[in-house]
Amino acid sequence: MSWDDLSKDELLSRFLQMEERIDELEEKIAQKDKRIEEQNERIEEQQERIEEQQERIEELETRLRKYENPHTPPSKRRSGTDESPTSQDDEDDDVRTDGGTPGRKDGHNPEWRSPPDPDEEIEVTSDCCPECGDHFDESVGVSPRLVEEVPDPQPPEVTQYNRHRYQCDSCGTETVATHPDCPDEGQFGVNVIAQSALSRYDHRLPYRKITDRFEQLHGLELSGASAWHATERAARAGRCEYEQIRREIQEAEIVHVDETGIKRDGDQAWIWTFRTDEHTLYAVRESRGSDVPAEVLGEDFAGTVICDGWTAYPAFSSTLQRCWAHLLREAEDVASDHEEAEPVYRYLKQMFVGLQSWLETDPDPRARAQMHRACQDGLRSLVERSVTDEPVATLLGKIEGGLDHWLTFVGEPAVSPTNNAAENALREPVVLRKIIGTLRNDRGMFVHETILSLLATWRQQGRNPYEELTRVVHDNEMISREQTVPVVETSG
Numbered sequence: 161m162s163w164d165d166l167s168k169d170e171l172l173s174r175f176l177q178m179e180e181r182i183d184e185l186e187e188k189i190a191q192k193d194k195r196i197e198e199q200n201e202r203i204e205e206q207q208e209r210i211e212e213q214q215e216r217i218e219e220l221e222t223r224l225r226k227y228e229n230p231h232t233p234p235s236k237r238r239s240g241t242d243e244s245p246t247s248q249d250d251e252d253d254d255v256r257t258d259g260g261t262p263g264r265k266d267g268h269n270p271e272w273r274s275p276p277d278p279d280e281e282i283e284v285t286s287d288c289c290p291e292c293g294d295h296f297d298e299s300v301g302v303s304p305r306l307v308e309e310v311p312d313p314q315p316p317e318v319t320q321y322n323r324h325r326y327q328c329d330s331c332g333t334e335t336v337a338t339h340p341d342c343p344d345e346g347q348f349g350v351n352v353i354a355q356s357a358l359s360r361y362d363h364r365l366p367y368r369k370i371t372d373r374f375e376q377l378h379g380l381e382l383s384g385a386s387a388w389h390a391t392e393r394a395a396r397a398g399r400c401e402y403e404q405i406r407r408e409i410q411e412a413e414i415v416h417v418d419e420t421g422i423k424r425d426g427d428q429a430w431i432w433t434f435r436t437d438e439h440t441l442y443a444v445r446e447s448r449g450s451d452v453p454a455e456v457l458g459e460d461f462a463g464t465v466i467c468d469g470w471t472a473y474p475a476f477s478s479t480l481q482r483c484w485a486h487l488l489r490e491a492e493d494v495a496s497d498h499e500e501a502e503p504v505y506r507y508l509k510q511m512f513v514g515l516q517s518w519l520e521t522d523p524d525p526r527a528r529a530q531m532h533r534a535c536q537d538g539l540r541s542l543v544e545r546s547v548t549d550e551p552v553a554t555l556l557g558k559i560e561g562g563l564d565h566w567l568t569f570v571g572e573p574a575v576s577p578t579n580n581a582a583e584n585a586l587r588e589p590v591v592l593r594k595i596i597g598t599l600r601n602d603r604g605m606f607v608h609e610t611i612l613s614l615l616a617t618w619r620q621q622g623r624n625p626y627e628e629l630t631r632v633v634h635d636n637e638m639i640s641r642e643q644t645v646p647v648v649e650t651s652g
Contacts (some may be wrong), residue, residue, distance in 0.1 A: 432445065464480070
C-alpha cells in the first residue's frame with residue numbers, strides 16, 4: 161500500500177508512530193552518549209592514575225639508586241626494580257614455556273638486570289656427533305649459559321658461650337662477661353630472630369608454618385611459641401628505631417594519616433598509619449579519637465595533615481587537606497542513584513580536573529591565593545543550593561563541613577589533594593588482618609606496630625629488610641618485656 165492510498169487519519173497515525181520511534185531512538189542515543197561520556201571520564205581518571213604511578217615509580221627508582229651499597233659490584237645491583245618478597249611474580253599467567261623470563265616479550269632486552277659475574281666457569285665439551293658418531297676435531301664456538309643457584313640449606317651452627325663470672329674484690333659487684341654474638345636471653349641467634357620476624361610479617365606465615373620452614377630447610381626444631389618469642393625479640397630490639405621514625409614524622413611538614421579497624425582480644429581496636437615520603441609509622445590503639453594523633457604526632461604538631469573526613473582530624477588540627485578521592489567517589493555513588501546529585505558531581509569533577517591542570521603550570525603564590533578564594537567561593541555556592549533528596553543534602557553537608565580544608569593543596573605546592581599514600585600504607589595491615597584475625601594482648605599490639613613500621617619504612621628508603629633486621633637485632637639492646645606495650649594506653 162502506497163502513501164497515496166492512506167487516509168488522513170492513517171497518515172496522521174503513521175506520522176505519530178514515526179515521531180514516537182524517533183523520540184525513542186533519540187533517547188537511546190542520548191543514553192549511549194552519556195555512557196560514552198562516563199567511560200571517557202573513567203579513562204581520563206585511569207590515565208591520571210597511571211601518570212601518578214609512573215611518577216612514583218621513577219621517584220622510587222631514583223631513591224633506590226641513592227640507597228644502593230656503593231661497595232656492591234655493578235653486576236650484583238638491581239637498577240630500580242622492586243623485588244619485594246610479597247610480589248606475586250609466580251602467577252600462572254606469567255609463566256613462560258619457551259625458556260624466556262616470565263613476563264618478558266620476545267626480543268626485549270631486560271635492562272633492569274645486569275648479568276651476574278660467574279663464581280665458577282665449567283667447560284662443557286663433546287667428543288662426537290650425536291647423529292652420525294663422527295669425532296669432532298675442535299670447537300667452532302662457545303654458547304655460554306649463566307645458571308644461578310642458591311646453596312643447599314645448612315644445618316644450624318650451635319655455639320656454646322662459656323660466660324665467665326667475676327666478683328669485684330673492692331665493692332663485691334658480680335659481673336658476667338658478654339660477647340657481641342651471644343644474646344642476653346634465649347637460645348636463638350640473630351639470623352633466627354630476623355627470619356622469624358620476616359616470615360611472619362613479610363611472608364605472612366603462621367607461626368606453625370615458620371617452625372616447619374626452619375625444620376625443613378635447616379633441621380632446626382623450635383616451637384610456635386619460640387617463633388613468636390623470636391619475633392617479639394626483633395620488635396624489642398627495633399623499638400628504638402621505631403621511636404626514631406616517630407620523631408622524624410613529628411618534625412615533618414606534611415603527614416598522611418588514616419586508620420582501620422582491628423580486633424584486640426576480640427574487642428574493637430584501631431591500627432593507625434602516619435606516612436611521609438620517607439617514613440611510615442603504625443600505631444595500634446583502642447581509640448579512634450583525636451587523642452591518638454595528639455599522642456603520635458605531638459600536641460604541638462605544626463605540619464599539614466592529609467586525611468579523610470573522620471571527625472578526629474579536625475579535632476586534632478586546623479591545618480588539614482581533605483581527600484578529594486574520597487569526595488569524588490562518594491559524589492559519584494550518590495549521583496548514580498540520585499539525579500539531583502549529578503550536577504554536584506559534575507561540578508566537583510570539573511573543578512578538580514581543572515585545578516590539577518592549572519597547577520601543572522606552576523603558578524606563583526599570588527595566583528594560587530586568588531584561585532583558592534575563587535574555588536572556595538564556588539564550593540560555598542554549591543552547598544547553598546536547595547535539594548530535596550536526603551543523600552544529596554548529606555553530601556552537600558559533608559562538603560560544607562570541610563570548606564576550610566578542601567583546597568589547602570591549591571596554596572601549598574607540596575600538599576597532595578588525596579590521601580592515597582596513607583590508604584596504600586594500610587593495605588598490608590588489612591591483608592594481615594585477614595590472616596591473623598585478632599591481636600591477643602598488649603604485647604601483640606607492640607610487636608605488630610613495631611615490625612610493620614620498620615619494614616614499611618625500610619622499603620620506602622630502598623633498604624633490604626633482612627639486612628636491616630639483622631643489624632637492628634645485633635646492634636641494639638632489647639628493651640625489657642615489661643616495656644612492650646604502647647606508649648600511651650587509650651580507650652573509647
